[in-house]
Amino acid sequence: MRILLCGGTGYIGCHAYLVLAARGHEVTIADNFSNSSPQVLHRLETLTESSVNFHRVDMRDRLALAKLFSTRRFDAVVHFAALKAVGESCERPLDYFDNNISGTINLLQAMREAEVRNLVFSSSATVYGDPERLPIREDARLQVTNPYGRTKLVMEELIGDVCRADPAFRSANLRYFNPVGAHESGMVGEDPGGIPNNLMPYICQVAVGLRDKLSVFGGDWPTVDGTGVRDYIHVMDLARAHADALDYLAREDRNLTVNLGTGKGVSVLELVRGFEKASGRNIPYEIVDRRNGDVAEVYADPSLAQRLLGWRAEFDVDAMCRDAWRWQSLNPQGYASLFSTESDRALATA
Secondary structure (H helix, E strand, C coil), X not given: CEEEEECCCCHHHHHHHHHHHHCCCEEXXXXXXXCCCCHHHHHHHHXXXXXXXXXXXXXXXXXXXHHHHHXXXXXXXXXXXXXXXXXXXXXXXXXXXXXXXXXXXXHHHHHHHHCCCEEEEEEEHXXXXXXXXXXXXXCCCCCCCCHHHHHHHHHHHHHHHXXXXXXXXXXEEEEECEEECCCCCCCCCCCCCCCCCCHHHHHHHHXXXXXXXXXXXXXXXXXXCCCCEECEEEHHHHHHHHHHHHHHHHHHXXXXXXXXXXXXCEEHHHHHHHHXXXXXXXXXXXXXCCCCCCCCECCECCHXXXXXXXXXXXXXXXXXXXXXXXXHHHCCCHHHHHCCCHHHHHHHHC
């Protein structure tokens, strides 16, 4: 298929590109580099031994989107283009509403005008808020505790309304839990701008000396060791699920909403110990106040994804920590250490 990958130079998007390309799809990336580096494109070209078809586009730019869809015919869109940090969303809610919701409306309008009717949407387990029961199934009550989760829920609802208005439109909502890890090559991985908002990249930066210590948000949660428990999923498992969802839409001609996780909760301190084992480095930490919008424990029931997509998580916590450490140890400054050529600077400022 000819796939438009929105947000394709971001953390999850670039790993999805590798899976889609390996399956023989013709992939076009659209991104604005708001939270990614042009170096990603060079790394993808090295790994795939082929050029990347890239367009610098902001999803909020309706004219640029319309122009992109006029350049070639796409069979489907995979939508990763969104701001994604819970804590940051509490500080900057309007930015999240503008980027995530407005961008999705523009994308759906562009798809309608171009008559592209297959969409895989990268949603989030934050739509479940503070869950009433664990593990979380897809029929759990939808509720949100932070602006980021609210945008994801609104985006799902927008897509659902489009499906109801156009019976030919097909979508797959993938509610994933906490992506971590990196490609086994160590050439692409998570490289957040500024202070990391997520746990694993912060641990990685402590391990290479970029941060003094890890701040653990709350040590008095009602969990196994008082720290927050999450369902961590290897980014390559997650990338594979997006490709499987495209196959499902083509094969079944039905809409889909599934959870993507391992089905097992891991506490902050358990992840720290796993990373220490993988890296051989000590990770100093301190317990600080709880973070606004957080909940105690969240993990998935991924059985529906296994039944409908034939998908299940393959990598365990040891593999997640091993691959995250390989990425960070080979790239201690992330992509920035290689962000030095004239072509890179031109891409970043274009």
